[in-house]
Amino acid sequence: DTEVTQTPKHLVMGMTNKKSLKCEQHMGHRAMYWYKQKAKKPPELMFVYSYEKLSINESVPSRFSPECPNSSLLNLHLHALQPEDSALYLCASSQEVAGGYTFGSGTRLTVV
């Protein structure tokens, strides 16, 4: 299995809703990432988990809350989002020492 699987593929949520994005990989990668990508822009790093511990938080607002329940799973909990948070949210994973990421197909999030 050489894939990173993200669910759901599309999500529409109101500004008062609570929702979660899920990411799963079975490649034995020990680093997992959340990126945010706006249209026609490069991905922007949000969070990095290394060995299930949060190692990088790029000053992301607290309305985004990451969780890594085990080495294969990564969640992103969403609460009280703003319309400007609408974007493609990408999960990725990588080996401990190699730099190559494997990205998922992303969750297209729309906040109304």
Added chain:
Amino acid sequence: QQQVKQSPQSLIVQKGGIPIINCAYENTAFDYFPWYQQFPGKGPALLIAIRPDVSEKKEGRFTISFNKSAKQFSLHIMDSQPGDSATYFCAASMTGRRALTFGSGTRLQVQP
């Protein structure tokens, strides 16, 4: 110092042409330089990557040229095909910080 500058922003070539995309970096601590291909609605996919101890790397029709003294690297696509039409991102990372810094992206269109 974390920036990676990418050019051109967009590129149109005829089938069989050799598009060239260029990137430049400032931070000499970067030691891993991947290129990603992204189709609309999909996550980025790793194409090819290089480390600073080599000046060129080829994988199929894709070649990275790396100039360490100039702090520049480029992607060449040989015998380009309409199916290569996508957005291409260069990126860089450094040992100890497993997070990619992306260039701004190049939208490539290969005309039949």
